[in-house]
Amino acid sequence: MKRMLGLFLGVVMVLSLVLAGCSSSETNSNASGNEGDNGSDSGGDKVTLTMGSWRTEDKAAYEKIIKAFNEEYPDINVEFKPSKNTEYNTILNTALQSGEGPDIIQLRPYAPGMELAKAGYLEPLDDLNGIDVFADDVIAAAKSEDKIYGVPLSLNSAQMFYNKKIFEEHGLKEPKTWDEFIEINEKLKKEGVTPIALGTKEGWLLSLGHSIVGPAHYGANEFVDQITAGEKNFTSDEFVSSIKAMDELKKYFPDNYEGLGMEDIRTLFFTEQAAMFPLGSWEIEVLREMNPDLDFGFFPMPSAVGKEPTMTTWVDGSYGLNVNSEHKEEAKKFLEFMTTEKFAKLFASELSRIPAVPGVETGDELVTAMAEASNQYSTPYLMLVHFNEGNPTTKATLETELQGMYLGKVKPEEVAKKLQENAETYYEPFQK
Amino acid sequence: MELESKVNIQTKSKQKKDWKKWVIHLFPIPALAIYILFIIYPLFAAFSYSLYDWQGIKRGAFIGIENFISLFTTEPFNSMFWNAFQNNIWYFLLEMVVQNGIAFMLAYVIYKKIRFAEFFKVAYFLPRLLSVIIVGFLWKLILNPNFGALNVFLNKIGLESWAKPWLGDPDTALISIILVNSWFGLGFAVLIFLAGLQGIPGDLIEAARLDGATGPKLIRKIILPLMVPSITIMTVLTFIHAFEAFELVYAMEGSMGEPYYSTDTLAVYFYRLAFGGSGGADSVAIGLGSALAVVLFFIIASISALFLLVLRKREVEM
Numbered sequence: 001m002k003r004m005l006g007l008f009l010g011v012v013m014v015l016s017l018v019l020a021g022c023s024s025s026e027t028n029s030n031a032s033g034n035e036g037d038n039g040s041d042s043g044g045d046k047v048t049l050t051m052g053s054w055r056t057e058d059k060a061a062y063e064k065i066i067k068a069f070n071e072e073y074p075d076i077n078v079e080f081k082p083s084k085n086t087e088y089n090t091i092l093n094t095a096l097q098s099g100e101g102p103d104i105i106q107l108r109p110y111a112p113g114m115e116l117a118k119a120g121y122l123e124p125l126d127d128l129n130g131i132d133v134f135a136d137d138v139i140a141a142a143k144s145e146d147k148i149y150g151v152p153l154s155l156n157s158a159q160m161f162y163n164k165k166i167f168e169e170h171g172l173k174e175p176k177t178w179d180e181f182i183e184i185n186e187k188l189k190k191e192g193v194t195p196i197a198l199g200t201k202e203g204w205l206l207s208l209g210h211s212i213v214g215p216a217h218y219g220a221n222e223f224v225d226q227i228t229a230g231e232k233n234f235t236s237d238e239f240v241s242s243i244k245a246m247d248e249l250k251k252y253f254p255d256n257y258e259g260l261g262m263e264d265i266r267t268l269f270f271t272e273q274a275a276m277f278p279l280g281s282w283e284i285e286v287l288r289e290m291n292p293d294l295d296f297g298f299f300p301m302p303s304a305v306g307k308e309p310t311m312t313t314w315v316d317g318s319y320g321l322n323v324n325s326e327h328k329e330e331a332k333k334f335l336e337f338m339t340t341e342k343f344a345k346l347f348a349s350e351l352s353r354i355p356a357v358p359g360v361e362t363g364d365e366l367v368t369a370m371a372e373a374s375n376q377y378s379t380p381y382l383m384l385v386h387f388n389e390g391n392p393t394t395k396a397t398l399e400t401e402l403q404g405m406y407l408g409k410v411k412p413e414e415v416a417k418k419l420q421e422n423a424e425t426y427y428e429p430f431q432k
Numbered sequence: 433m434e435l436e437s438k439v440n441i442q443t444k445s446k447q448k449k450d451w452k453k454w455v456i457h458l459f460p461i462p463a464l465a466i467y468i469l470f471i472i473y474p475l476f477a478a479f480s481y482s483l484y485d486w487q488g489i490k491r492g493a494f495i496g497i498e499n500f501i502s503l504f505t506t507e508p509f510n511s512m513f514w515n516a517f518q519n520n521i522w523y524f525l526l527e528m529v530v531q532n533g534i535a536f537m538l539a540y541v542i543y544k545k546i547r548f549a550e551f552f553k554v555a556y557f558l559p560r561l562l563s564v565i566i567v568g569f570l571w572k573l574i575l576n577p578n579f580g581a582l583n584v585f586l587n588k589i590g591l592e593s594w595a596k597p598w599l600g601d602p603d604t605a606l607i608s609i610i611l612v613n614s615w616f617g618l619g620f621a622v623l624i625f626l627a628g629l630q631g632i633p634g635d636l637i638e639a640a641r642l643d644g645a646t647g648p649k650l651i652r653k654i655i656l657p658l659m660v661p662s663i664t665i666m667t668v669l670t671f672i673h674a675f676e677a678f679e680l681v682y683a684m685e686g687s688m689g690e691p692y693y694s695t696d697t698l699a700v701y702f703y704r705l706a707f708g709g710s711g712g713a714d715s716v717a718i719g720l721g722s723a724l725a726v727v728l729f730f731i732i733a734s735i736s737a738l739f740l741l742v743l744r745k746r747e748v749e750m
Contacts, residue, residue, distance in 0.1 A: 086686075086687070089707070089708050089716075090707040090708065093707075093716065118487065118490075119487065119490040120490070199600075200600070200691070201597075201599065201600045201690060201691060202686065202690065203688055203690060254578070255577070255578065256577030256578055256583075256595075256596075256597040256600065257597075257600075258577075258597040258600030258601055258691060259575075259576070259577035259578075259596075259597025259598065259599055259600025259601065260577065260578070260597070260600065264576065264578065264579075267579075391705075391717045391720070392508070392704075396688070397508075399688070400688060400690075400692055400693060403690065403691050403692045404692040407601070407602055407691060407692055409602070409692055421507070422508075
């Protein structure tokens, strides 16, 4: 029997060695990749740049984009090396701390990305050719202390997607008022269709959902101006009513919504079991891939307080330059390329996303319609653009507190109060 | 002359022996170097990090124990700490009862030489050979509220009211994860207990039998006291494992210990503080994170030592 135990321990040890072997071989391949870079440096003519990103799903598209770049600059190799969304910051931070990291770094938008600039890991890009094509509120996503640290990549919008076929079958039209929106939900529910595909298991879905539904209740940009000036705060009635609206909508969520995450709700929508899907523009590509026959559109969120409907928009990431890069000149060439219309067109058509470079025809009906609506009805993603600071961030606080609200642990007023307490720790307009 | 050379040879061989003795001490160096680099150094690094102020990922001024103070006195850090601490304790208690309790019974049954004992031993150990991440993913699918095997099964046999969003309901999420972890760790505990049982001399049990001890009495009076060494090992290992619980929670509920921090553990909380939380896009607090790591280290080290001290006293010399 002792022998058996020994055998088992042996097996375990061998297995752990194999596992360790796997992980070390991974790092080895990375290391050898770097050596390869150095090797080509010494050759003198070809330079290899690495690009860090959290968009693992965009790899194929970037290969095409890089090919287009190489038509102009055949001597600059660019390697797109994304890592998993949720691990990206950790991997990047560790690399930067040890003076390494990719030459071109995809930056999270607004405050979190600009933390890298504050820590001195980014090269200012104020004099980059072409950086002036971007609108002020777009470039604001990559600005820290009046310096520009990134080339904005794309605009994200969050809105309600809907299944056109289901809407038609049930005789429904895009809602023009909040009451119409509620009527649609009621009708669908009565007729046995899940109205809104949203789950509360993953917090970020909730802050995103609030970014779509919230402005309809707090009164969009007027309130945003007031709160950022410190005239209003999270405990103001306007904001509390937006949290209450989120609470009311739970009647229209799928069964067991407490246990549903991103994959689950996406599945409900593309398998046509749910009629509406409150999510970001980046989902278009995934939905089309999952179900090419899915006929879906979007509508701007109708206001509950008699204002214009809203499209929630923000800048999604930008590309910055590593201050420790050995090939800054070459990297700048690539960043310059990212400000051109050629890049923007390619980016839009390959990824069905709204490029940050303005006035580019995307060649995709839905994306074009969304870009237009975003222009017309734009309201910022309040939490991401203005309140993504603190520890935990106000945005993360909203996420967990909304989760608590859906689980019946906190009331909407308490959610608002928690947000206010959190924001007061760092937000200057609240500290007066 | 002859004598001299003889002496010479002797000293030479002696020298050779000394050299051999000395060189033996060099062999642990590679292992020791790895140990120092990956265990000792990070330990002290974390301790020193915890004494500094951090702006994002940049180290600022030396601030003494201020990080520790804010960890325990400012909201939301202190309530998050106690919430996670409580979950860790649940983790430990439930694992002791469920994982180790069942493992002990299974080990006893196998020890009694049932048929296919070898097969069962391997079967119980199999989950352990999977990566924790795979285990987490697998059970996440099984526990999925709408398409998961468990709820589909419950609905099929007419127990619709039992079907729950297991991982989304704060009342069931932590328990679900602990049970999955027990399933995962069961085989290892069975092995340890089985080894303990097989270490008990057969004649001792025979003697007890002759004296009239049977069934429960035999277990209570003879087997359990002689099993204390294995029980000590499993208790300490379970405790350390429970207070380091991270992988399964992370794989099944993400770095926020969702839903609503109901599955948060100290290690997950540490990860969130030091590396950023939701969606990986959060800001980081390395100072606070390191302070928490230091606290966690002291909790585990001191309580494990206490366990060893108390349980060792109960060990019976054979």
